[in-house]
Amino acid sequence: xxxxxSAPALGATPPTTSTAKLALLIVACAVLAAAPFIxxxxxxxxxxxxxxxxxxxxxxxxxxxxxxxxxxxxxGMAAYIAGHSAKVxxxxxxxSVLLGTAGGAALGLVFGLLAIRRQGIYFAMITLALSQxxxxxxxxxxxxxxxxxxxxxxxxxxFGLIDLENDRVLYAVIAIIAVGGMxxxxxxxxxxxxxxxxxxxxxxxxxxxxxxxxxxxxxxAFVLSAALSGMAGATKVFVFRIATLSDITWHLSGEVxxxxxxxxxxxxxxxxxxxxxxxVMQHYLASFGAWVTIIQGITFMACVxxxxxxxxxxxxxxxxxxxxxx
Amino acid sequence: MFELIGIPPQAFFGQVxxxxxxxxxxxxxxxxxxxxxxxxxxxxxxxxxxxxxxxxVAWLILQYSGIGYxxxxxxxxxxxxxxxxxxxxxxxxxxxxxxxxxxLLFTFGLALVLEGLFREFFGSxxxxxxxxxxxxxxxxxxxxxxxIYRGWVVVASIVVCLLTWFLLERTRLGSYxxxxxxxxxxxxxxxxxxxxxxxxxxxxxxxxxxxxxVLAAPIYQVKPTMGxxxxxxxxxxxxxxxxxxIGGAIFTGFLLGVVEGLTKVFYPEASTTVIFVVMALVxxxxxxxxxxxx
Numbered sequence: 001x002x003x004x005x006s007a008p009a010l011g012a013t014p015p016t017t018s019t020a021k022l023a024l025l026i027v028a029c030a031v032l033a034a035a036p037f038i039x040x041x042x043x044x045x046x047x048x049x050x051x052x053x054x055x056x057x058x059x060x061x062x063x064x065x066x067x068x069x070x071x072x073x074x075x076g077m078a079a080y081i082a083g084h085s086a087k088v089x090x091x092x093x094x095x096s097v098l099l100g101t102a103g104g105a106a107l108g109l110v111f112g113l114l115a116i117r118r119q120g121i122y123f124a125m126i127t128l129a130l131s132q133x134x135x136x137x138x139x140x141x142x143x144x145x146x147x148x149x150x151x152x153x154x155x156x157x158x159f160g161l162i163d164l165e166n167d168r169v170l171y172a173v174i175a176i177i178a179v180g181g182m183x184x185x186x187x188x189x190x191x192x193x194x195x196x197x198x199x200x201x202x203x204x205x206x207x208x209x210x211x212x213x214x215x216x217x218x219x220x221a222f223v224l225s226a227a228l229s230g231m232a233g234a235t236k237v238f239v240f241r242i243a244t245l246s247d248i249t250w251h252l253s254g255e256v257x258x259x260x261x262x263x264x265x266x267x268x269x270x271x272x273x274x275x276x277x278x279x280v281m282q283h284y285l286a287s288f289g290a291w292v293t294i295i296q297g298i299t300f301m302a303c304v305x306x307x308x309x310x311x312x313x314x315x316x317x318x319x320x321x322x323x324x325x326x
Numbered sequence: 327m328f329e330l331i332g333i334p335p336q337a338f339f340g341q342v343x344x345x346x347x348x349x350x351x352x353x354x355x356x357x358x359x360x361x362x363x364x365x366x367x368x369x370x371x372x373x374x375x376x377x378x379x380x381x382x383v384a385w386l387i388l389q390y391s392g393i394g395y396x397x398x399x400x401x402x403x404x405x406x407x408x409x410x411x412x413x414x415x416x417x418x419x420x421x422x423x424x425x426x427x428x429x430l431l432f433t434f435g436l437a438l439v440l441e442g443l444f445r446e447f448f449g450s451x452x453x454x455x456x457x458x459x460x461x462x463x464x465x466x467x468x469x470x471x472x473x474i475y476r477g478w479v480v481v482a483s484i485v486v487c488l489l490t491w492f493l494l495e496r497t498r499l500g501s502y503x504x505x506x507x508x509x510x511x512x513x514x515x516x517x518x519x520x521x522x523x524x525x526x527x528x529x530x531x532x533x534x535x536x537x538x539x540v541l542a543a544p545i546y547q548v549k550p551t552m553g554x555x556x557x558x559x560x561x562x563x564x565x566x567x568x569x570x571x572i573g574g575a576i577f578t579g580f581l582l583g584v585v586e587g588l589t590k591v592f593y594p595e596a597s598t599t600v601i602f603v604v605m606a607l608v609x610x611x612x613x614x615x616x617x618x619x620x
Contacts, residue, residue, distance in 0.1 A: 114606050114609050118565075120425075121426055121430055122565060124369075125564065126605070128558055129561055129562040129601075132558045132562075132602060139598075140595065140598075254434060258435075261431065290443075290445040290446040291442070291446065292442075293441065293442035293445070294438070294439050294442035294446065297437070297438030297442060298435070300432070300434060301432055301436060303431075304421065304428050304429075305420060305421075305432070
């Protein structure tokens, strides 16, 4: 409760951040519900899943203070697993997505066990190298079909009832998955676990001296981040009915870093905004070939040099300044 | 002819030789990275892009001004080094105060821009670069046939690495560099211009990458993506060696090249992943790397 607020009536809830958040959530839901009637649903689904991916990635960077340069491995491997499960094993949508998520988590556990032994730039290089290993595995393993990828993956029925071949139905399901995933991340960040994670990020020796098991916290956060990245990748397979190598390259690992950085790594929802900006940018620049890479690179450089707080960080700063002035 | 566990000796020594060539590039690139890291404490993600530019400079000056391979060996490192100095002065200098991850991200963005620009202007296809006339042909070593150019690359790389090592460990300039790595503010109080030394070190480190690019041009051809793919392997090499010592970077580079070559002989399927597997094993047993200080 802020001290300068006019004394609220007894029993009335003062406008806290949680009610503001609820209002925002309602607005967001309304926008999500209206969006497919205005914009192309496939584009929206893609954007939503990348928003989830960016938020999941940022759990590690923004709140664990560890830059992973290999998150495409979780995204891409989960995509292959979900695609294989739906097409070859004929399993339904929900099971395939869960299998993909589990695959992402398992891979995250392996990466995490190795990478959390080092910090900072070493952590980044290790995750990058490990993801490259996964890439070569995907290139050579027979079930991924190498350069062709897994094609014409059936969307099937959700819970054996709801036909997902309809784009708008699939959109609704994906909106629930993506927003649900992001809410989980929000919950984790604001939980006691998230507080410990932030404490470790800010001062590791102090967190150790307070008796927290640093490695365990980092590992759990990493596995969670990998699992949710996997969920995004596994679900994306059903949007385009294809799982390919482009979902597992280091370019994508770099792209998700850009999304988080552009949106604002210190916030939970900033990376989602960053992802939206990057996806829209890619959509409109797609016909310019190599210029997409060049503009992405310039955005990266500009973010690092000029606004390290990202769009959300700048927004919060402006809001605080306006509030402070009034 | 005798056989080694079912492998004909030509194939065996041929792959070891190929491994040494790859190792020569790993060594030169990780040497540059280690030099830059030692003084600037940053990981230069743009190293691969600058290696690629070195190769392109060689190709461009051959196309447009007729300067051949030997000229390129001098011109390309100078051009790339000058570019590096400009990058350090204009941008990287501003990032020293921040978390080192920011300079990693900055150089990553820079790598994307450089690679994208070369792809835009020169296309994605590979441009062949001729082997200089003096180094064409093949030498019969009895056990195997050695293309002379490949032998030259290995020798040249070893010489460059040893010269760099000598410069650092045995000269006055090198002692300044090592002192700056240990304690830059203290060295500055002795009247040494440390910021200029930092700039020149970055220029020298990426100049080495440019030189490696020229050496690579006749073997791997000149294309915009040639640096990016190599870079990730070099990062793994750097993690394995640990960035504690210059000698360690050189040794690990050659060692892993040979390990990769041997894997191609005995289990070709794993040849692309073996370095990453080695990295995982080293991390499990010695997290600071083979030559790293914990």
